[in-house]
Amino acid sequence: MRSLTEHRGAALALASPLPVVEVLLDDADGLVVADDLRTDEPLPRWDNSAMDGYAVRQADVVDLPTTLRVVADLPAGSADEPVVGPGTAARIMTGAPVPAGADTIVPVELTDAGTGTVLVREAPAAGVHVRRAGEDAVPGDVVVAAGTLLGPAAIAAVASLGRATVRVHRRPRVAVVSTGDELVPPGTPLRRGQLPDSNSWLLASAVRDAGGTPVRIGPVPDDVDALRSVLADLDGTVDAIVTSGGVSVGAYDVVKAALADDPGVEFLAVAVQPGKPQGLGRLPGGTPIYTLPGNPVSSFASFEMFVRPAILRMRGLADVERPSMSAVADEGWTTPPGRAQLMPVRWVGPDRVVRATARGSGSHLVARLALAEGLAVIPAEIDQVAAGDRVTVLKVSP
Structure with missing residues (x-):
């Protein structure tokens, strides 16, 4: 079984900064600068x-x-x-x-x-x-460094150089594919056994939050040929593909079946809860693919650990980590033996006190997921979290 850290490294290895494009400053917000931007003049230019x-x-x-x-x-x-x-x-x-x-x-x-x-x-x-002229910067100074995420302050600095355009890494286009005969688009009347497709919406929003452009593909049925056709059409037209569902050991695990003969994709167990069944690799056209489990909390946690960092790297960012902090558990909960745990938590006190949003793993509890304000990352060697224990919490967007 692969460790959480090892699989995260494998996921990141599939990603590299995307090609550089030149865009108008009006279109540069949220993109990452490709080159060091230097000033040719003193700033300010005169006393x-x-x-x-x-x-x-x-x-x-x-x-x-x-x-x-x-x-x-x-x-x-x-x-x-x-x-x-x-x-x-x-x-x-x-x-x-x-x-x-x-x-x-x-x-x-x-x-x-x-x-x-x-x-x-x-x-x-x-x-x-x-x-004084030059008290802000002198000729030759780097005003905006390569790898800088362009927000209000950095864009103002670029504009102060007199630049109307800037070279940036383009925004990644990421296809999101949910699978399962039981899934129907939200708003569709449900018959017994059917569920609204929430995963494609969850993952599309997560792609957008990570700075990518989602290409959301509605639910694909548990049909191997149909899924193969969808993936073949996407291969080479997007920068990455994320699927949800169909990667475990069941009789209808369509993603695993559709990619079983693809030498560039591997399926394996990762020592993490939720999110044990995982897959990743490259399709024949070179497109990275990340195959996530179908339970919503598993999809959410797996995206945070494996896909989000890859998208950030594609954008040209060096720092791909979520902000984290130490917090105190308000209540205890159990942890899986020998596996790291990703527990959705919410803040319940002013002094960095957190509480799990659900008892146990609860990987299917999509409504409870809306309460999550962070993911507590519990190392594999911890057998149980007790009230008062300190835990590391990633600050995430639910």
């Missing part, structure tokens, strides 16, 4: 004012109060280049370039404006309210 006020010479504001003649009006964005000489000042707004000759910015609240003049009552030391 500029940090306050609304007056640009003056320090020598003119030693003896206060004093009246100075106003020789220019400089709003932000002004291209004017006045010179502030002895006995003069320039009215200046925040962000405007500091004019030649000036070395001090006097905030407007320390002045009284006259007609063509300004009375300076108080003044700061020279340079206090001046933003």
Whole structure:
């Protein structure tokens, strides 16, 4: 039986950063930068004012109060280049370039404006309210490093370089295929023995949450030829395929039967609960495929452990781990002998206290899964979790 860590490594080995594309900055949110982005200019590009006020010479504001003649009006964005000489000042707004000759910015609240003049009552030391050219970055500095996930701050930094486009790893397209004769689309009247297909919706949402683009294929019946046809059509057209159901040892395990003769795909038992039956590999066209068990909690936990990290790597991210923290178990629960356990938990106290959402493994309890705010990862060598024990919890999206 393969360990959780070993199977996670095998799943990651199937993934590599996707090809680089150049996109408009408007379309870059949530993508990963492919190259180091350097500045060719100092940032800021020139000395500029940090306050609304007056640009003056320090020598003119030693003896206060004093009246100075106003020789220019400089709003932000002004291209004017006045010179502030002895006995003069320039009215200046925040962000405007500091004019030649000036070395001090006097905030407007320390002045009284006259007609063509300004009375300076108080003044700061020279340079206090001046933003110096290059204090943010100098030419050659890496402003946004390769591998950076583009969010609000990073996109602003790219824009500050004057770039309208950016080279990024493209977003992975991941097909989601649920299997089973018992599954019907949500909203379909149910007859005895039928279930609404929840797994394809669960996994499509999980793909989206991981930063991929899901291609959701509705439930495929337990028909080997039908499934083979679906997988053949997807192979080479998407970046990965995730299936749910049909990987155990039952008489109708269609995924296992459909791929039994494919040398690039292996099926095996993993020492984890839930999610013991697993499969992965590459289809003939090279597309990675991850075959997950069909119980919803098993699918959810298996995706978190094996598929989500692979999607993050395809996106070009180096860190593929969920944030984790130490928490205290509010109640005890049993663990499977010799297998790691992935227990959905929820927060029940302000001091990082968690409680299992269900007794036992409960791999079929899809309604209870909606309560989960994390996955407690219990090592295989732990026989039982007792109330008060510390557990490691992955912060996940249910």
